[in-house]
Amino acid sequence: MIKCLASGSKGNCWAIDDGKQILILECGIPVKDMKIGIDFQISRVVGCAVTHTHKDHAGYIHQYEGCGLKVWKPYESDSTLEVTQIGAYKIKAFPLVHDVPCRGFLITHPVFGRILYATDTEYIKYRFRDLDCIIVEANYMNEMLSDDLEGTTKRNHVLRGHMELQTTRRFLQANVTERTKAIILAHLSNDNADRDKFLTELSPLFECPIWIARKGLRLPCPTER
C-alpha cells in the first residue's frame, strides 16, 4: 500500500506499507498527523528517508527522531550515490536539481518491485529501468504561471527547483514501460497547477492509471493484489 499523507508545499509525507513494515518518505508533517495516516501503527515503521532540508520535507525531522525513528538523510553526504537498507526496503538515492542538495529515491522491495520517488527538481537527468511505480513531481504548467510574479524570488524558486508538466511528461515518456502499473503526480502547486488539466494532458499518453497525490490517497502497491 502506498499512502499519501501529504503532498505539496505545505508538507510532504508518504508511507509505503507492505503489511509488516512501513517506510516513511519525508518528514514534512507533524508526527501526530503521520500517526493518523498510518493508523497509529508506529511500531511497524522501520525508518524514514528524507530528500532535502526544506521545511515541507524535513520540517518535523526532530519530532520523528524524537519518536525513536531512524531518519536517513542522504542529502547530507557529498557522495552522489548513497544506498541503504531500511527493513525490507532497499533505497538508492540519486541527486536531483534543486536550490539545495536534494535526492530522489529508487526503492526496491522484494514484493513491490521498483518504486521511483522524485520531487522538488527542475528535471531528472537519469533514466530508470523496469519501474513498477513512479511518484514524480508535476509542479506547474507554464501557461498557468501568473505574469504578476515575474522576476520575484518565488517565481525563480518555482522555475528552478520544480518540474513543469512538460518536463514531467518527457520524463514519464522516457521511463514508463509495460511493467509500470501506476503513476502518481506529486507536489502540485497550489497556484500554478490544475489537477484536471494535468490528468487530461497526461492520461492519453500512458496505459497505466495516473493519480494526483493528495492527502489520504491510498494505492495498492504495484504488485499487490
Added chain:
Amino acid sequence: MWIKKLIIDQFKGIHHAEYEFGETINQVEGENGSGKTTIPDAVLWLFVDCNYNLRFNPLVAPLDMAESSPSVTAVCDIDGTEVTITKIQTNTRTETEEGVKRSSNNRYVINEVPVTQRDFKKKLLQYGIDTDLILPCVHPMVFTSQKGADMKKILFDMASDKTDLDVAKTSEETAYVAKLLEKYTSDELIAKSKATKKKSDEMIKAIPERITGLEQAKVAADENPIIDEINSVEGAIELGEAELKLIDEERAKQSGELEKIRHALFDAQRAVVDFEKEEELNEAHFKRKQAEHSLEVKKEINDFSARLAELHIQGKRLEAELSSQCAKKEIATKQYRDKKAEKAPELTLPRKLTERDMVCPCCGQELPADQKQKKIKENENRIKMQKADNEAVLAHWKKSRDASLKKIADEGQAACDAIREIERKQELLAISIANTQKELNLRQTRLEKALAEETEQYKPSEETLKKREEVTVAVKDAKRQFEEASQKYMESDPVERKKAINDTLRGLRSKAQDLTNQLAVIRKNSDIDAQIESLQNERMKYEQSKATAEKILYQMDILSRMKNDLLVEDINSHFSLVKFQLFEYQKNGNYKEVCVPTIDGYRFGESTNTGRELRGKIDICHSLQKFYGMNLPILLDNAESLNSYNVPDVDRQLIMMRVTDDKELVIKHD
C-alpha cells in the same frame, strides 16, 4: 395558559388595578412610572415569588402603608377552563426600640379555595405549569443571562439521548473506539488512554539518556585485526605444544630403551645368582654323598651296639632267672625235707570215769546205780566216737602230706628243668654275644676308615668353571652397557630445551590472554549494541502503546465532534430563530465547548442589534415552553426596542411593555 385578567391590590405603587388581556399579542403602553413593569412583576410574584429584575421574595407592599395586604389575582384560561389564582401577602409592621420590624406571610387561593404553598405548586403542576421551569419560559432575559455552562446543561437535556457507542458505530473513523466502548465508558477510555500516554512518555523519556550512556561506554576499535593476531598466537602456541609433545615422546622412547638395557643387566645378574645357587647345590650334594658312607657304617655300629647291649640284657635276664629258679629248687628241697619230717598230729581220748564222777556235785552223795550205769555208758560212747574221729584226722593228714610232697617234688623238678633250659640258653647267648662283638669290631674298623676318607674337598667340573666365566663376563658386559646407556640418557636430557619452549609458550599465552581481553572489551561493543537495540525495541514498544493511546484519544475526539454535531443539530431543531453554537475550533486546532446563542448568524452580545436579540430571546422562551410542553404568557419589558412588525410569530400570549408618552396605561390587544 393565557391570562385573561389581572387584579392587583396594594401592590407596589398600585392600590387597586384590574387589567384585561387578549390571547395573543398585548402591548402595554404608558409613560414612565405608569405601572407597566408592575404587571410582569405581579405575574412573576404570583407564580415564582420574584420580580422582573429576578429578585426573589421582593418587597411588594406599598411603601406608604404601615400595614397592607398586597394581593395579585390572575384569571387564567387553561385549555378553555377559567381558573382564578390568587396570592395574598399579609404584612405587619411593628416599631420597636431597635427600629421598624416587618414580617410577611403569603397565602394562596385557587378558585376561591385557600391552599398551602406546597399544594399551590402541586395544583399548578396539574394545570401544566411547572413553577420550577417557569422563569426561563416566560422571561426572555433569563435564559441568556445565565452562564454558558448553565445554559448548556439545560440545552443538553433537550437533546435526545444517544450513547457514545451508538454514535461511534456510525462511522469508520471511530470503529476502533466503538469496539472499546462496548466494554468501557468514554470517560474511562479517555482517562485510561491519557494515563497510558503519560506513562509511555515517561518511559520513553528515560530511554535516550540510557542509550547515550551505553554509546559512551563503547570502545572505538575493530575486532578483526585482533582476531587475526589471536589466531596467529594460538597457532604458535599449538606448534610449541606439538614440539613439546614430540620431545616427550622421544624421551619416553629413550627411557624405554634404557629400561630394556636395565632389564638385560638384571637378567645377567640373575643368571650369575642362579649359577652360584646351582654350584652350591652341587657342592652340598657332593658333601652329602661323601657323608653318606660313614653314616651307614655308624648306623651299623649303632645297630650292632644296640644288639650287643640287648644280648647283654638277655644274659642278665637269664642269670636272674637262673638264680630265681635255683632259689625255687632250694626252697622246694627244703620244703620237701621239712614236709617229710613233719610229725603226725597228737590225738587224745576222753578221760575215764572216776568216783568223783559218781558223786553228785551238789550233794556229794553217790549217784544212783542207774545213773551210774548211764553215765558209764555215755562215757564209753564218747570214747568210741573220739577214737573214730582221731582215725579220720590221721588219714586226712597223711593224704594231705602226700599231696604236698608230690607238689613240692613237682615244683622242684620244674625248677630243675628250668635251670637246665636257662643254662642252655646262656650258652647260646654267649655265642651270639661273641658273634655280635666280632661284627661290631669289624664296623669300628670300617668307620675309622670312612672317617678318614671324608676329609677330601669338592672340586667343580671343567664345564662349570667355563660357565662361571661366561656368566661373569655377561654381567660385566651388561653393566657396562647399562652405564653407557645411562650416561647417554642423562646427557641427552631435553630439560633445557623444554624449558626454553615452555618460556616461549608462557609468553605467547599471556599475549593471547591480553588479546582475548582486548577482544572482550571490543566485543562488549556488540553487547552494548545489542542492549541499545533492545532499548530501542523497548522504546518502540512504548511508542506503540503511546500511539495506540493517541489513536483512542484521536477517535474519541472525532467521536466527540460527531456527537457534538449531532447534539447541536438536535438541540437547535427545538429553536426556530436561535441557533446555539456549542463548540468551536481554537486557533491551535483544538476543539472547545462553548455556548453562544446566535440569530441569523449573529452572536448574542457581540454582533446583534437589540431588536434582533429580543426576537431571539422571545424565540428561546417560546422554544423552551414547547420543549417542556408548557403554554405560558411571555412577558417582555422595554419592548419599545422591537418594532411591532418584528415581533416573532409565536403561538403564546405575549405581554409587551413599551414606553409611550401616554399618561394613562393602555393595553392594546386584538
